[in-house]
Amino acid sequence: MASRRSIVLLAVTAAAAGAATEAVPAAGAGRTACDLLTGWTLLACGAWGLARHPRRARWALLSASGLAWFAANLATALAYAHRGPLVHAAVAAMPRRPGLSAASVLPAAAVAAGYADAVVFGNGHGELDVAVAVLLAALALRAPPRLAGAMFALSAALAIAASTALGDVSASYAGAALYAYEGALCAGAVLLASTASGPARAGITDLIVELGPARRSPRTRDALARALHDPTLEIAYWLPARQEYVDLEGRPVTLPAATDGRATTVVEQGGERIAALVHDASLLDEPQLVGAVREAAGLMLANDRLQAAAGAQVVELLASRRRMVTAGDAQRRRLARRLNEGPARHLAEVAATVRAARAGAGAPLTTDQAELLDLVEAELGQGRTELDELARGIHPRVLTERGLAAALAALAKRAPFAVDVSAPEQRLPEPVEAAVYFVCAEALTNAAKHSGATTARCHVSVDRGRVCVDVVDDGAGGADPSRGSGLHGLADRVEAAGGMLAVSSPAGEGTTIRAELPCAQ
Structure with a gap:
């Protein structure tokens, strides 16, 4: 209560001082009355806001604008000093937006231009008035209704001031423009002060009706x-x-x-x-x-x-699926490595032993012995080939050691038809590389088994944190994603990684499989 009395006392003192300054310039009664009304309006609106919200700087700025208005009667250099704090007060009422964006830079630009206008305008630079008026109008489009009205009024005031500064106007026009300028300032100050009272009770009532249990709204935040x-x-x-x-x-x-x-x-x-x-x-x-x-x-x-x-x-659930896929890929890599380091190496050693036995035989081998050794070597070779294929199907070593581009190139060489591969050389996260590889592998396998394709294309690109995969073949088309587990498994893998899989396969026009996955480098 004491602070409010202090604010009232300060406002009364400032108003009296303002009235005293009006005795300094020689002006008519009408001109003096308008000057007094404008200054008192700015002071009264600032005091009203300070009484309700003493911690908000905008009301102190509005009061300072009123004081600067009267100070101009004592020093002509201060004739436009009221504009800086007045524009600042209006912009300070805008809700603040976190982060650096156009919505946060625009208010700062308006304040800076407002203070520059207050200092420079006396030298005839009305262009700054135009700039501040445009900035305020742009901010008004984003502001709540009453604050928008205040900003439009101040923008109009500055536009009026610019019209007298930039053009060769008559004395009568200049006089009328000054009255209009002061009227717009008063309107802006009053509208700005009205924001201190908060939204009307009807607004809260409307909110209760909109958000009531009988009208569940999906736009609660709005x-x-x-x-x-x-x-x-x-x-x-x-x-x-x-x-x-x-x-x-x-x-x-x-x-x-x-x-x-x-x-x-x-x-x-x-x-x-x-x-x-x-x-x-x-x-x-x-x-x-x-x-x-x-x-x-x-x-x-x-x-x-x-x-x-x-x-x-x-x-x-998605995170759990992602962890399961990641754990599964790790297990597949371990199993593939064990196959290569264990059984595959053992078969290679046995094959070497057979060759050494053939070479070290003291006497020429009989036909039956030679055929037996040939059969053993052929079976060992076939076993190693099948084991390599099994290991690649579980998890290809080239993918782990050399990356996606090399793995897809190797996959294309094993395909029964020509495959054009385009993939970035950069390494991607292991789960992403595995998902992309198996999408391409399953798509090419399906094309070879079911579509009668003669050519295919695998295109992988990385753009703005997402990996896009396109596998296109020239086969018979007509693929049905609802049949078979291969595409279902791919869709689960891609979705677990936060992506999506789409299949387009019109009859007679080939098949296109497209996958998109997030890729955080």
């Missing part, structure tokens, strides 16, 4: 953002079983620190934590508004939390 006049609002849902916050899709959310201009309001229902509203820190000055919105949205957020919990289960 409705809350409108009620709070904060387009940056985020909602995090609390899952007690996992002791963490998630978004509506079930992805984990980390609440921001209190030092980055964001604040968190916890929503409870029946004493149980339901969600958290992450909003602009300036809303902490309006605890009644935030509390009303929190109470109105409690039931709706409780319902939405069920969806978030289901989404979290889906996310965990």
Whole structure:
């Protein structure tokens, strides 16, 4: 209460001082009255805002604009000093957006141009007025309704000022433009002050109706953002079983620190934590508004939390599938390595022994002995070939040792028809390389067995964190993904990696298998 009395006393003193300064210039009664009304309006609106929200800098800036208005009567160099803090006050009312983007740079540019305009305009640079007017109008398109009205009014005021600075106007036009300029300033200040009262009670009532249990809305966040006049609002849902916050899709959310201009309001229902509203820190000055919105949205957020919990289960299921595929690939690599290092090496040693026995025989071999040794060597060779094919089917060594491009080139050489391969030489994460390789291998195997293809093409590309795979053949087409387990297994593998698999196979036009997977390097 004491701070409010101090603000009122300060406003009265400033208003009296302003009235005294109007006695300095020699102007008519009408001109003096308009100057007084403009300065007092700026001061009164700033004092009104300070009384309601003393911690918000915009109201101190608006008051400073009023003081600067009257200070111009004492020094002509200060004639346009009111514009800097006035533009700053309007821009400061914009909800802050985290991160560096056009939405965050535009307000800073408007403030800088506003202060530059206040300093430079006296030298006849009306171009700055135009720039600030355009910036304010652009910001108004993103602002809540009342703040948008204030910004449009200030933009109009600066456009009027620019028309007198950039053109050769008559004295009568200049006088009329000055009255219009002051009127637009007053309108902008009043509209800006109206934002201090928060949204009307009807807005909260509309929110309760929209979010009531009888009208479950999928746009909860948008409705809350409108009620709070904060387009940056985020909602995090609390899952007690996992002791963490998630978004509506079930992805984990980390609440921001209190030092980055964001604040968190916890929503409870029946004493149980339901969600958290992450909003602009300036809303902490309006605890009644935030509390009303929190109470109105409690039931709706409780319902939405069920969806978030289901989404979290889906996310965990996908993560579990991904872990299973990764573990399976690791097991396949180990098994393939053991086959190459164990049985395959043993067969090679036996083959070497047979050759040594043939070469070291003291007497010429009989026909039966030679045929027997030939049969043993042939069987050993066939066994090694089949073992190599088994190892490649489990997990090709070339993929592990040399990467995807080399593995696909080797795969193309073993195909019964010509295969054109295009793949990046760079190494990709092991799960991605394995998924891409087996997509290509299964597609070429199907083409060889069922389509009668004579040529095929495997194209792999990496773009903006995603790997795209296209396998196209010129076979008979007509492939049905619902038959057989090969394509089903591929789809499961690709989806477990967070990707998607599509098959296009019109009869008589060949088959195209396309897969897309995320690839975090």
